[in-house]
Amino acid sequence: MGLKQLLIDVWSPLNYKPVYNDGDRGMPHRRAFPEAAATWVPPADERRLAAYKLLAAYDKNQAGELAEFRDGPEARDRREFGDPSMYIEAILAHVLGREQRIVVPGAEQASDEQSAEAKAAARVEELLTTWAKDELLTMRVIQCERKSVSLGDGVYLLNWDPAKRRARCRVYDPGLYFPVLPEDGDADFPTRVHLAWELPEDKVRRLKPRLRRITYELDWIGPATASGITPDGRPVRAPVLTDPTDEAPAQPVLGLGDTIDPASGTILRQYPWNDEPTAYTCYLTDATWNLEDLKYPHDVDSLPLDKARFGTGLDGEVLDRLDLMIDFIPVIHVPNTVPEAEEHWGQSSLLKPLQIFDEIAGTDTDSSKASATTGSPLITVSGRPASNKQAAMTINPGQVIEVGENGRMDVLNTAPMLAELRNHAEYLGDRAATIARLPAVALGTTDPSKVPSGYALEISLGPLDALIGAMRLARAHKYRLLLKFVQRLHIAGQHPDWVGITPLDAEYAFGPYTPADKAAVLTQVSEAFKAGVISLETAVRMLREAGWPIEDIEDEITRIQARRFEDARALADATGSTKAVGNYLGIDINPDPTPPTPQLPPGGPAGEDDEDGEDEEDDEETPA
Incomplete structure (x- = not known):
């Protein structure tokens, strides 16, 4: 009967947009999204592709331009000042953290005294780190993660390049990605x-x-x-x-x-x-x-x-x-959020507060109009001389206007309305931050002098911790899969450095994203290490996560131990091993050869040997 359908899916928060939920079918506007309506696009992907284009328009300040297809030229009067893009950049920065690195469990304990497994882990970590530098992996990750945060999905493609002798990593727009998802099966691995x-x-x-x-x-x-x-x-x-x-x-x-x-x-x-x-x-x-x-x-x-x-x-x-x-299949799909059960697609970080962004744009548009009347106010003049027949006049600076008896001049003051509009915009901004779980401190809009204490700051970051924790959970397995595929491609390509290497589990670790009190962390780490409740490896790792300039944990531990002579002396007393002390200090200690046992002459100044070969006892007291 042509009744309008109620569609509930990953992109249903966009249903309020007339250009996205157009007509009785509830499908996107054909003129606004011609790519999604192509004959070769499966019907199940039409809403997904249209959602990507609509979200990208918000990111590029072109939502009004897209709405023009349905609402007419007046939609271009919309003021867009980049609020969605700011939210994307803030969330992206917190997801990635201050630094990223490749970690192979067990590689930090590799040394001459450790097992072969630890040495193998250190070797794989070294090879993966070298590959990541050559392939500019950090830049690729930023490219993919920005698409994932803004659109809901990101795609990596790995392939072996025989000319460069390494695996290549490329990022594709999710609008080009069409997996054939099984009706009954694992949607994560088509x-x-x-x-x-x-x-x-x-x-x-x-x-x-x-x-x-x-x-x-x-x-x-x-x-x-x-x-x-x-x-x-x-x-x-x-x-x-x-x-x-x-x-x-x-x-x-x-x-x-x-x-x-x-x-x-x-x-x-x-x-x-x-x-x-x-x-x-x-x-x-x-x-x-x-x-x-x-x-x-x-x-x-x-x-x-x-x-x-x-x-x-x-x-x-x-x-x-x-x-x-x-x-x-060397294609890795990175969802922005943990997909719902039996689903494949992630959800954009803009979907939930998108209606508020429309309200902010409307308020900014009204503020722009109100500021015109505030900067150039309307002025009415009464009691003008009858000789002046001009119905309207322009008032310039320094101009003198003659009015008649009991004349007056009135100015239309729109400044209070403009101030109210700006207050409303601030309220909407706070509301959007609350829904997006981005506190003001995460957006950089909080005055540091107004933060009462570090504990209060930590509590205010609670919603952000939950948000970033869930987003990193959705990515953890995908990056382990990517690094596993990289290892297999190098082995299949018979790269000489990878001969005899067994692929190991590797993680792409994101750095800390919250501000840390370095002095407080140093105090905590020092007290815990002196009390013996944490190891030196854990202590150095905590300092690195707090922002201390430590490039390599293993090298830092080696340099620390090379100067701890008191601990080396205690190790020598406990083990009696010169080799263990040398390994601890990182130096080669060659101990002196064991001296020969002294051979004493037969007899001595105390007396001569008796017949039984024993010295005679001297009963006389030896003078002091």
């Missing part, structure tokens, strides 16, 4: 993922509007394939076959190292990071279609491959189900 976007017409190169789709898919391992060309000139991949003989026709060739399970007939492959062979691999397809060749009802997951033109890699391999020789 087995097929598409990255798709439209390419505009290129008149210079005589190229029509196109659609490019990059697909990663986990599937059964098949026979080996090689690059080829179809009769019409399209590059494709074809199975590699053996030469036919009189006894047997041509047979498919297995890939290098692949075997066939005699029980099931499946092809198995032993990956270096697995204990047992597996029957799965990841295939890469990079294809392009002319938009005019795509007719409804095709969507991004069911495009006709017979009309596709496959790309070619730098090594000349055709990217048509190219076997990547890995058993995982």
Whole structure:
């Protein structure tokens, strides 16, 4: 009957926007969001793509420009002063913290006396840290996290670069990310993922509007394939076959190292990071279609491959189900919040206070209009001479106006209304901060002199602690997955530094985000360390988290121990080991050889030996 539907999903907080919830269908406005209404976009993703564009418009101060498609030119009168962008930057800074680093558990205890596991952890941490510097990982993380905070989702793509001999990390807009989510299964790990976007017409190169789709898919391992060309000139991949003989026709060739399970007939492959062979691999397809060749009802997951033109890699391999020789999809989706049960998408940090941002924009618009009448007030003059026939006049500085008897001049004072509008804007700002769980101290709008104590400041940061804790929880597993994939790609690429390395669990640790009293932390750490309730490693780590300039915990501990001679003396008394003391101080101690046992001559000044070989006792008292 065409009744309006009530949609409740991750993006339903945007339903109040007429441009987003337009018409009886409750779907986004087609003219405002033409990308979301493309024929190749699945209907389930239309609201998601429109939500991304609407949120990006708020971030770029273009919400009024987007509303013009429905509300007309008057929507451009909206004043937008960057409040949503400020909230995004504040939340992003707190999520990332002051610094980020890669941590492999156990690497801090690596030394000559430690186990092989600790040394392996230190080696993996060193290799990952070097890769992160070469790949500018910190910048990539900032790019992805800003999209995640503002739009609700971020996407990383990893691939092996044979020219640079390292794994490359790229960030994609979530609007290009189309996972094929199973109806009954794990929504966090789809087995097929598409990255798709439209390419505009290129008149210079005589190229029509196109659609490019990059697909990663986990599937059964098949026979080996090689690059080829179809009769019409399209590059494709074809199975590699053996030469036919009189006894047997041509047979498919297995890939290098692949075997066939005699029980099931499946092809198995032993990956270096697995204990047992597996029957799965990841295939890469990079294809392009002319938009005019795509007719409804095709969507991004069911495009006709017979009309596709496959790309070619730098090594000349055709990217048509190219076997990547890995058993995982190197695409990592980073949600901004913990997804709801059986959901895949995160929620933008702007969604909850978005209506307040509209109210703030409306108040700023009214304030701008009121400030015009305050700066140039309306003036009425009564009792003017009859000879002056001018109905309206302009008053300039220093001008003298003659009025008649009992004449008067009145000024319309709009300053109180302007002050009230500004107070209302401050109230709305505080309300938005409360809903977003960003206290004033986190936004930098609090006067430090008005904070009564550090304890009161810590209490005021309680909502922010809960917010950042939940957001970091949603990211922790994703970054462990990213670092695990990086290790596997280097091993699969046979990088010489990674030969013999076993992938280990690694974490991307975000730094502290709240201001810390360094003097108070130093006092706490010193007292706890002297009391013996924390180790030196823990003490140094706490100082680093408080903002002390400690670059490497292990090196700092080595330098500290090299100057603690009293502790070294106590270690020598307790163990009697010169080697242990040398290791503690970080120096090479070569003790003097053990002196020979002294050989005393037979006899001495006390007397001569008797017949039994014993000295005679001298009964006389020896003078002092």
